[in-house]
Amino acid sequence: MRFVDEFRDAQLGRALAGEILAAVDPGRHYKLMEVCGGHTHAIYKYGLDDVLPANVELVHGPGCPVCVIPMGRVDDGIAVAEQPGVIFTCFGDMLRVPGSDRTLLDAKAAGADVRMVYSPLDALRIAKANPEREVVFFAIGFETTAPSTALTLKRARAEGVRNFSCVCNHVTIIPPLRALLESPDLRLDGFIGPGHVATVVGARPFEFIPADYGRPLVVAGFEPLDILQAVQMILRQIGEGRCEVENQYTRVVPYDGNQRALEAMAEVFALRPHFEWRGLGFISQSALRLSDDYAEFDAEGRFDTPGVRIADPKACQCGEVLKGVIKPWECKVFGTACTPEHAIGTCMVSPEGACAAYYSYGRLTRQREAV
Amino acid sequence: MSCSEGHCITCSDAGEPMRVLAIDGERGLALCIDGHGAHHTVEIALVNADVGDELLVHAAVALTRLEAAA
Numbered sequence: 300m301r302f303v304d305e306f307r308d309a310q311l312g313r314a315l316a317g318e319i320l321a322a323v324d325p326g327r328h329y330k331l332m333e334v335c336g337g338h339t340h341a342i343y344k345y346g347l348d349d350v351l352p353a354n355v356e357l358v359h360g361p362g363c364p365v366c367v368i369p370m371g372r373v374d375d376g377i378a379v380a381e382q383p384g385v386i387f388t389c390f391g392d393m394l395r396v397p398g399s400d401r402t403l404l405d406a407k408a409a410g411a412d413v414r415m416v417y418s419p420l421d422a423l424r425i426a427k428a429n430p431e432r433e434v435v436f437f438a439i440g441f442e443t444t445a446p447s448t449a450l451t452l453k454r455a456r457a458e459g460v461r462n463f464s465c466v467c468n469h470v471t472i473i474p475p476l477r478a479l480l481e482s483p484d485l486r487l488d489g490f491i492g493p494g495h496v497a498t499v500v501g502a503r504p505f506e507f508i509p510a511d512y513g514r515p516l517v518v519a520g521f522e523p524l525d526i527l528q529a530v531q532m533i534l535r536q537i538g539e540g541r542c543e544v545e546n547q548y549t550r551v552v553p554y555d556g557n558q559r560a561l562e563a564m565a566e567v568f569a570l571r572p573h574f575e576w577r578g579l580g581f582i583s584q585s586a587l588r589l590s591d592d593y594a595e596f597d598a599e600g601r602f603d604t605p606g607v608r609i610a611d612p613k614a615c616q617c618g619e620v621l622k623g624v625i626k627p628w629e630c631k632v633f634g635t636a637c638t639p640e641h642a643i644g645t646c647m648v649s650p651e652g653a654c655a656a657y658y659s660y661g662r663l664t665r666q667r668e669a670v
Numbered sequence: 671m672s673c674s675e676g677h678c679i680t681c682s683d684a685g686e687p688m689r690v691l692a693i694d695g696e697r698g699l700a701l702c703i704d705g706h707g708a709h710h711t712v713e714i715a716l717v718n719a720d721v722g723d724e725l726l727v728h729a730a731v732a733l734t735r736l737e738a739a740a
């Protein structure tokens with residue numbers, strides 16, 4: 300397919316790897332964070348870290364929407380799903396995220412009507428087909444996904460669908476990045492920016508990273524050549540003493556984003572004063588709720604939820620993985636008690652989670668060999 | 671929007687390129703085909719789309735037209 304196949308060319312990949320090797324200072328260690336879980340998945344799927352020099356380390360960021368959902372919010376979703384007459388809908392990976400004592404899949408097995416959808420628009424169709432039932436959509440995701448929820452709610456209102464509501468867990472990418480940059484745990488040399496979040500918000504909102512923190516960021520696509528080129532562009536900036544936001548993914552990302560999407564989000568959502576992120580704790584103004592104008596579609600207003608904060612299991616080190624402080628295989632339960640089939644932590648649930656990516660592509664215990 | 675290769679594209683916050691086959695302007699929808707040959711109904715309220723365009727689609731919503739930003 301156009302825009303895909305040409306970005307998987309092995310010969311061009313080898314050429315880029317050579318340019319990266321030429322750009323690095325052998326006496327220096329480079330720590331680059333790929334913010335997005337989609338990048339993490341692609342890096343291990345295509346073995347990209349194996350073609351990078353040993354002194355270029357990729358650190359995995361918090362941009363996996365499933366991974367950052369705290370257990371208390373999962374419990375809230377299960378409580379809604381178990382209400383009589385409710386059809387509860389959510390994306391696929393969300394079904395397997397552990398709450399305090401079970402998953403949505405467990406609730407489904409016990410009789411709750413939980414259904415997987417590919418889009419909130421599918422959930423709205425279910426609501427229209429079942430007017431006697433309450434249909435709830437468990438909304439997760441960054442700014443990539445929030446527009447689809449916003450458009451769905453606008454359609455629900457326009458079509459007068461009253462039996463549809465959302466548990467809104469949408470989060471925004473800038474506040475956790477700022478929190479990570481403020482963290483004393485981590486020193487990073489640059490960022491591979493999230494290409495599809497930037498499709499909506501643009502590259503401009505990331506300008507604070509070079510301006511305030513002196514780190515380059517390159518917005519990147521998700522094919523192997525996209526990621527290698529982004530690494531090369533970051534290293535070139537460092538080598539030339541530059542520090543700015545660059546857009547590698549120009550075939551998709553307009554520098555100022557998608558204004559229609561931003562307007563739809565501004566109409567339907569409002570910022571929450573604070574929101575809990577798994578492993579990162581509470582971060583101010585980092586998540587979205589439904590705006591007052593759309594409060595009638597807020598499932599948290601229609602149904603009682605426990606609303607209790609649940610601490611992560613002691614053995615789980617997802618927080619340190621999400622902050623890039625440890626590698627997945629350094630976690631005490633990685634690949635033993637915690638596997639994709641029986642996940643303890645969220646990073647093992649979604650394949651975009653760093654732990655699942657390491658596990659699925661065989662990075663079980665070892666350090667990377669030097670190139 | 672389908673899940674492929676064992677992972678949930680929607681959960682990964684990743685978009686998928688699709689080509690527009692037909693447009694229903696009245697309902698703001700397009701019939702699209704993805705790289706695996708599967709057909710999808712896609713909401714096109716956020717983009718200006720024509721038949722033959724390549725769109726980046728996430729959760730059944732087109733987020734951008736690929737040529738537009740190139």
